[in-house]
Amino acid sequence: MLVGVPKEIKNHEYRVGLTPAAVKEFVTHGHDVIVETNAGTSIGFDDEQYIAAGASIIDSAEEIFARAEMIVKVKEPQPNECKMLREGQTLYTYLHLAPDPTQTKLLVESGATCIAYETVTDNRNGLPLLAPMSEVAGRMAVQAGAHYLEKSHGGSGTLLGGVPGVAPGKVLVIGGGVVGTNAAKMAIGLGADVTILDRSLTRLRELDDIFANQLKTVYSTIDAIEYYSSKADLVIGAVLVPGAAAPKLLTRDHIKAMKEGSVVVDVAIDQGGCFATSKATTHQDPVYIVDGVVHYCVANMPGGVARTSTMALNNATLPFGLALANKGPKRAMLEDAHLLNGLNVHKGKVTYKAVIDALGTELNLEYVEPKQALEL
Structure with a gap:
């Protein structure tokens, strides 16, 4: 051939x-x-x-x-x-x-x-050709979020890891799959206060076993998304419906309720995005601001590395x-x-x-x- x-x-x-x-x-x-x-x-x-x-x-x-x-x-x-x-x-x-x-x-x-x-697909109901880029994108999401939380880049000026005497930043990860797990690893590594939401109790149990008391696992409901997004400094959208358009889990009202200068990173933007305010951006012009919230929605994130x-x-x-x-x-x-x-x-x-x-x-x-x- x-x-x-x-x-x-x-x-x-x-x-x-x-x-x-x-x-x-x-x-x-x-x-x-x-x-x-x-x-x-x-x-x-x-x-x-x-x-x-x-x-x-x-x-x-x-x-x-x-x-x-x-x-x-x-x-x-x-x-x-x-x-x-x-x-x-x-x-x-x-x-x-x-x-x-x-x-x-x-x-x-x-x-x-x-x-x-x-x-x-593979024998474990996984997506083996998507997984490597999901791993990269999950890790990059935290790097990007930390960068744009800096005041000079439009963020609130929050250091995710905090310092002695100052509380760490709060990271909310919506979705506990490959992207979410890798994002959680990076955020925990930086010393952030991490919460991960998912609708699978089995997956939440697995994450609890993996990370023990290093993060909080919460069953994903509309109420949970509303509460935890309003407290977060960084929200990472990590949901996936294979081959389908991503569900819109963070509404415009949720964005409005977030803290000024907080950051959202929509890793699902390749599938249309999981935030109502998401629109695809590029590495050349990666962010925009809606209601005081910095949006990072680069459609080919792994291309950055x-x-x-x-x-x-x-x-x-x-x-x-x-x-x-x-x-x-x-x-x-x-x-x-x-x-x-x-x-x-x-x-x-x-x-x-x-x-x-x-x-x-x-x-x-x-x-x-x-x-x-x-x-x-």
């Missing part, structure tokens, strides 16, 4: 779909890899390393899209990239379609086979990518139900139910079972 790796073009996105080490794996399995020039240069993977791994360097994204049988990316394709996709071609990347009608429409029109990292993120992501995506190349997409997905769960669009059909639930009426689309779509 001819595998293509274009350079990412989203604002301040420096990650790359394949590292030189991953390219070498594909080449060793008998595949050809073409990489756009300077695709990984900014994070220490220069063209010479890709050539040494067996790749060919291509000058333009247009040629990558025109020639490759499978496109491996990191972020969702931008509109001009979507228009270069074609039927019979496989796209393997993050998609986050539910809050994005434009991308969904363009991918449907392309006829391509589009596999979303964020909906591939692109080298670490790229290597962590490749560790997870490589086995599935090799399966797609070695067996061909259809056979690979039919033989692996977890990879099949990653199929979101195929030959003009939407094959992920949560996307239809969010956009089906708006775009006049109908859901088709993944296996059924592959047989078309």
